[in-house]
Amino acid sequence: MYSIFSFPVNLVLFLLWGLSVVLMWSSRRKSGFVRFMLSSGATYLAVGIFLVICLVIGITGCRWITTTWPFVIFMLYFQSVLAYVILRGWREATATGARLGAVRWRFLFLHAGLLVTIGFAYWGAPDTATYRMQAFKDVPVYEAYDDDGNVKWLDYSLTLEDFTVSYGADGIPSDYRAVVSVDGEKTELRVNHPCYLGFGEDLYLTSYDTSAGEYCVLQVVREPWRYGALVGIVMMLIGAFMLFVGGPRRNNNIID
Amino acid sequence: MTWDLFILFGILSAVFSAGGAIFALCANDHWSVSSVRYRQRRGWAILLSVVSVLVLASFIVLLWISLGRPPLKTMGETRLWYSFFALLSGLLTYAWWRFRWILSFSTVLATVFIVINILRPEIHDQSLMPALQSPWFIPHVTVYMFSYSLLGCAFLIALIGLFKKGKDLFEAADTLVYIGTAFLTFGMLTGAIWAKQAWGHYWSWDPKETWAMVTWLCYVLYIHMRLMGRTSRKTLCLLLIFSFICLQMCWWGVNYLPAAQDSIHVYNR
Structure with missing residues (x-):
């Protein structure tokens, strides 16, 4: 459904969104829209709705909610609120010419980190693809299937050269690994150790034929925007560290 | 070293x-905090609490060595860490803020989990399944257990705050929530990086992940409510209590949800 938003359409839309946010910020800062986006109500709405959506998914297991248009539109709102508060935070920190205090840096790392992480996942989603295939020993594989069963022809051939399973004392598999050749080049795959295929593309060993041991299940994940998401995650980790070190500011905003 | 001990x-x-x-x-x-009788009793309180933490720590170390893998896999093992971190965070909170009742609460919290572990250890699984064999395993789980114990203390403070007024209560709750949320964030993000390595995606809305997000958003909401406006004491306390219920859902409650039967986080059942 969202494939029409694949690169470069998603990049263009992202730039248009970013431009509109910056333009609104720079030219219409006093407008009702920008004032609302910067209000505590907008933040409560963003966090609150996200919380309710997650609760619904958590209780019912309906993950498909995250692929519906209302969710897509809500996430655009969520990112917009984040973008505006980041712009305000940056202006407040720099307007006076004062150096950014630790609290401001923490604010920026956490909020910008969250925006970058969500942003790359969101705008990059149409370019993300997961394919699985069964690989039998010594038989080259050229085709894979997505979750809906559609065939995808690979740009390379994969051949399962060898496969071993080790069992623990309790009879449960403790380790399984496969030697796969990618266009003739051998590599070893095991859980937690994927193989890098190319920009944003990795090969995983996900499962195997537990009854007869005749084949392995391999998975190709194409996620070219993932590097950006990782940058966002690292920014949030830095922010979380600063949250730990700095702790809360004293405030008495309590009504008894 | 076995669980029998x-x-x-x-x-x-x-x-x-x-x-x-x-x-x-x-x-x-x-x-007076400088009086001899105060310093003596506080000194004993800290000394005995340190010994208590060390006793549990030595069991963890010995169990780790005897199992040949970190004891972080089964529910019984995570409860062990929870008891340990509950005692440790109670001790640190007492040492820093001098709340004289916090050690009683952390003792009760830790003892509940110690008793559950004695009565229902769930320790039969000996090996470590392939997905858990990762350098991310130890930081991911211990960071979560530490944050759970801090947020457990915040939950206890919220229970008191429902009936008792006091600014220092919220000072303590805020600090516990800030540090707890920082560690919750470490846990969630290291989990995302690990998930990418193990399963191919940073985030897949798995039931455990979804409840981790619910918990995180609850505490994020609390932090924003404290920063952004005047909120009633009761609302804040109820939010902290609700957040802790969600945290319990994330930790073990999720395993009992019908919606979670296809979860990929199945190794601790």
Whole structure:
């Protein structure tokens, strides 16, 4: 459904969104829209709705909610609120010419980190693809299937050269690994150790034929925007560290 | 070292911790903090609490060595860490803020989990399944357990805050929530990086992940409510209590949800 938003359409839309946010910020800062986006109500709405959506998914297991248009539109709102508060935070920190205090840096790392992480996942989603295939020993594989069963022809051939399973004392598999050749080049795959295929593309060993041991299940994940998401995650980790070190500011905003 | 000896270590640790809690309670708030009797009782409270933490820590280390893998896999093992971190965070909170009742609460919290582990250890699984064999495993789980114990203390403060007024209560709750949320964030993000390595995606809305997000958003909401406006004491306390219920859902409640039967986080059942 969202494939029409694949690169470069998603990049263009992202730039248009970013431009509109910056333009609104720079030219219409006093407008009702920008004032609302910067209000505590907008933040409560963003966090609150996200919380309710997650609760619904958590209780019912309906993950498909995250692929519906209302969710897509809500996430655009969520990112917009984040973008505006980041712009305000940056202006407040720099307007006076004062150096950014630790609290401001923490604010920026956490909020910008969250925006970058969500942003790359969101705008990059149409370019993300997961394919699985069964690989039998010594038989080259050229085709894979997505979750809906559609065939995808690979740009390379994969051949399962060898496969071993080790069992623990309790009879449960403790380790399984496969030697796969990618266009003739051998590599070893095991859980937690994927193989890098190319920009944003990795090969995983996900499962195997537990009854007869005749084949392995391999998975190709194409996620070219993932590097950006990782940058966002690292920014949030830095922010979380600063949250730990700095702790809360004293405030008495309590009504008894 | 086997779980059979846990009854000894568990009870010893609980007894030392209870001793520390009693000394802390006996150090009256109205006494001068520099008075000898206050310093003596506080000193005993800290000493006994440190011993209690060390007893549990030594069991964890010995169990780790005997299993040949970190004891972080089964529910029984995570409860062990939870008891350990509950005692540790109670001790740190007492040492820093001098709340004389916090050691009593952390003792109760830790003892509950020690007793559950003695009665229902769930320790039969000996090997470590392939997905858990990763350098991310130890930081991911211990960071979560540490944050759970801090947020457990915040939950106890919220329970008191429902009935008692006091600014210092929220000072403590805020600090516990900030540090707890920082560690919750470490846990969630290291989990995302690990998930990418193990399963191919940073985030897949798996039931455990979804409840982790629910928990995180609850505490994020609390932080924003504290920063952004005047909120009633009761609302804040109820939010902290609700957040802790969600945290419990994320930790173990999710395993009992019908929606979670296809979860990929199935190794701790």
